[in-house]
Amino acid sequence: MRNLFSILIFASLAFIACNNAQQNKQQEQNSDTTKSESMETPSTKAFQQNIDAKQTNLYVLKNKNIEAAITNYGARVVSLLVPDKNGKKTDVVVGFDNVNDYTQGGDTYFGAIVGRYGNRIAKGKFKLDGKGYTLATNNGANHLHGGNKGFSREVWDAQQLNDTTLQLTYVSKDGEEGYPGNFTSKVIYTLTSNEGLKIDYEATTDKKTVVNLTNHSYFNLNGQGSGTILNHLMMINADKYTPVDSTLIPTGKLEPVKNTPFDFRSPTAIGARINDTSNIQLKYGKGYDHNFVLNKTNGGLSKAAEVLGDQSDILMNVYTDQPGIQFYTGNFMDGSHTIKGGKKDDHRTAFCLETQHYPDSPNHLQFPSTTLEPGKVYKTTTLYEFSVKK
Numbered sequence: 137m138r139n140l141f142s143i144l145i146f147a148s149l150a151f152i153a154c155n156n157a158q159q160n161k162q163q164e165q166n167s168d169t170t171k172s173e174s175m176e177t178p179s180t181k182a183f184q185q186n187i188d189a190k191q192t193n194l195y196v197l198k199n200k201n202i203e204a205a206i207t208n209y210g211a212r213v214v215s216l217l218v219p220d221k222n223g224k225k226t227d228v229v230v231g232f233d234n235v236n237d238y239t240q241g242g243d244t245y246f247g248a249i250v251g252r253y254g255n256r257i258a259k260g261k262f263k264l265d266g267k268g269y270t271l272a273t274n275n276g277a278n279h280l281h282g283g284n285k286g287f288s289r290e291v292w293d294a295q296q297l298n299d300t301t302l303q304l305t306y307v308s309k310d311g312e313e314g315y316p317g318n319f320t321s322k323v324i325y326t327l328t329s330n331e332g333l334k335i336d337y338e339a340t341t342d343k344k345t346v347v348n349l350t351n352h353s354y355f356n357l358n359g360q361g362s363g364t365i366l367n368h369l370m371m372i373n374a375d376k377y378t379p380v381d382s383t384l385i386p387t388g389k390l391e392p393v394k395n396t397p398f399d400f401r402s403p404t405a406i407g408a409r410i411n412d413t414s415n416i417q418l419k420y421g422k423g424y425d426h427n428f429v430l431n432k433t434n435g436g437l438s439k440a441a442e443v444l445g446d447q448s449d450i451l452m453n454v455y456t457d458q459p460g461i462q463f464y465t466g467n468f469m470d471g472s473h474t475i476k477g478g479k480k481d482d483h484r485t486a487f488c489l490e491t492q493h494y495p496d497s498p499n500h501l502q503f504p505s506t507t508l509e510p511g512k513v514y515k516t517t518t519l520y521e522f523s524v525k526k
């Protein structure tokens with residue numbers, strides 16, 4: 137009897153211990169998930185450095201529901217917190233925790249303003265009024281995103297105008313990266329009352345030059361570092377796109393998207409056709425890395441794209457006055473960078489929607505012009521607006 141009693145006590149104790157251990161493990165796992173899921177604006181301190189004899193910093197913009205952190209190193213969007221279907225703040229852009237990682241971040245262009253000419257210029261050469269210019273070639277034989285340093289590795293002058301507005305300016309010298317003209321660029325980031333991040337660009341020059349400024353944010357609407365974007369639903373308001381050669385330079389033609397993997401006119405999973413290797417364009421791009429010719433509804437801002445995060449139900453609408461949008465599916469992401477919160481920038485875990493003029497426009501006179509003359513002001517606006525799917 138005594139033995140039976142001891143056995144029962146021992147068994148109960150063992151059961152309780154085992155249960156506790158299991159509960160602890162569960163709690164640990166939960167707190168791990170909470171840790172990995174809790175998304176916060178990075179620390180400002182980690183962005184305070186002296187680079188090129190200029191001070192870098194992190195500027196935080198807030199309105200009722202969204203929060204953006206922007207550094208003046210490359211005028212980059214570092215984090216963008218928006219509520220998901222459960223109201224949880226979700227950081228929808230890829231970025232680093234500190235400015236040092238941006239200085240060493242290779243050629244990812246996370247969150248950056250790219251320029252003076254975003255996207256590619258064939259062999260880094262173009263002509264204006266019959267005079268030839270040679271730019272830095274930093275992408276095989278081609279010029280990409282403004283050259284070796286571009287605007288994305290420069291320290292911009294920053295002025296926070298109020299809780300929701302940050303103004304950044306950068307003056308690019310005549311001859312910088314091979315471009316003619318002293319060129320003054322101003323970028324204003326504003327959080328709108330409609331849960332949007334608006335980007336206003338303005339530029340002037342003292343010599344005829346070319347310009348194509350864009351923002352290079354990498355989005356994952358389920359939260360940066362949370363895995364594949366292949367199940368996001370993408371809509372791009374474009375009947376045509378600009379096919380490219382094997383070095384991603386447009387052939388000069390505008391091709392219909394109809395009956396091709398480039399037809400995103402109704403919402404389609406990004407991954408539905410991405411591996412269709414019988415499509416030479418997808419082969420060249422190693423996925424989507426193409427400029428879409430936007431259908432325009434009026435002269436002002438019109439809807440360019442709509443994307444849904446399959447897990448978060450976060451919906452992003454993109455509006456722009458630009459003629460094109462580069463849809464890039466993170467084909468060169470390879471997990472070699474540690475991004476915010478200790479995550480990795482794994483293959484195709486983010487996508488870019490870079491509103492822009494078509495790539496290599498200076499060499500395709502039939503494309504909308506990217507020439508800027510002295511006395512004229514380059515002005516353009518793009519708006520990324522967030523909501524939760526109803």
Ligand code: BGC
Binds near residue numbers: 243245425462488490
């Ligand atoms: C380009 C890609 C490039 C990526 C990162 C995109 O805008 O189209 O080819 O790999 O930027 O640099």
